[in-house]
Amino acid sequence: DGGITQSPKYLFRKEGQNVTLSCEQNLNHDAMYWYRQDPGQGLRLIYYSQIVNDFQKGDIAEGYSVSREKKESFPLTVTSAQKNPTAFYLCASSPGQGARNEQFFGPGTRLTVL
Amino acid sequence: ILNVEQSPQSLHVQEGDSTNFTCSFPSSNFYALHWYRWETAKSPEALFVMTLNGDEKKKGRISATLNTKEGYSYLYIKGSQPEDSATYLCAFKGLSNFGNEKLTFGTGTRLTIIP
Numbered sequence: 001d002g003g004i005t006q007s008p009k010y011l012f013r014k015e016g017q018n019v020t021l022s023c024e025q026n027l028n029h030d031a032m033y034w035y036r037q038d039p040g041q042g043l044r045l046i047y048y049s050q051i052v053n054d055f056q057k058g059d060i061a062e063g064y065s066v067s068r069e070k071k072e073s074f075p076l077t078v079t080s081a082q083k084n085p086t087a088f089y090l091c092a093s094s095p096g097q098g099a100r101n102e103q104f105f106g107p108g109t110r111l112t113v114l
Numbered sequence: 115i116l117n118v119e120q121s122p123q124s125l126h127v128q129e130g131d132s133t134n135f136t137c138s139f140p141s142s143n144f145y146a147l148h149w150y151r152w153e154t155a156k157s158p159e160a161l162f163v164m165t166l167n168g169d170e171k172k173k174g175r176i177s178a179t180l181n182t183k184e185g186y187s188y189l190y191i192k193g194s195q196p197e198d199s200a201t202y203l204c205a206f207k208g209l210s211n212f213g214n215e216k217l218t219f220g221t222g223t224r225l226t227i228i229p
Contacts, residue, residue, distance in 0.1 A: 040221065042221040042222060044219075045218075048216065090158075102163050103160070104160075107157050
């Protein structure tokens with residue numbers, strides 16, 4: 001089945017530890033995105049990548065890092081510099097350039113920092 | 115940061131009734147407006163992608179309209195059913211120097227259908 005997978009579904013980490021969230025897609029999409037959702041807020045863009053080996057900061061990139069070494073993979077690292085990392089994280093992909101390209105979402109990872 | 119607003123924040127509707135809600139967005143540098151449905155414990159799924167002023171899209175009992183000059187879109191659900199219960203997100207895509215792949219999401223309208 002084509003789609004986007006995120007793992008794990010739930011993640012617990014101690015404060016001060018870096019943690020990497022996985023996102024893989026087999027849709028052959030060029031563009032990939034990371035969003036964060038907090039209660040009462042919309043999805044906020046952390047980072048996005050339109051092509052392999054290239055990525056741009058979104059609206060709330062501080063304390064996060066990404067890599068895009070392969071087309072199908074876009075891991076997100078939540079660093080100890082992120083002041084409030086507990087949140088629900090969604091990964092998405094889209095075919096690429098074009099107004100009509102909808103985004104396809106993974107199931108999300110809920111990160112809790114203790 | 116662009117301002118995309120949705121209203122109401124939540125809505126309870128009796129089964130069989132029709133309903134609608136609003137997404138407002140910047141009227142300048144418009145490129146596209148997306149609607150997504152996000153059911154509990156599932157991933158958001160695209161309902162509509164709208165690009166032209168005056169666009170009307172329909173999928174079954176759900177339809178949407180677009181007014182880019184005044185910066186709003188309406189989503190309508192006719193004859194609500196329990197399976198329509200979900201959060202409905204709109205997302206604005208504007209033109210930018212990096213191409214046009216960034217979406218700015220509203221906070222969503224949480225719809226609950228009462229059997």
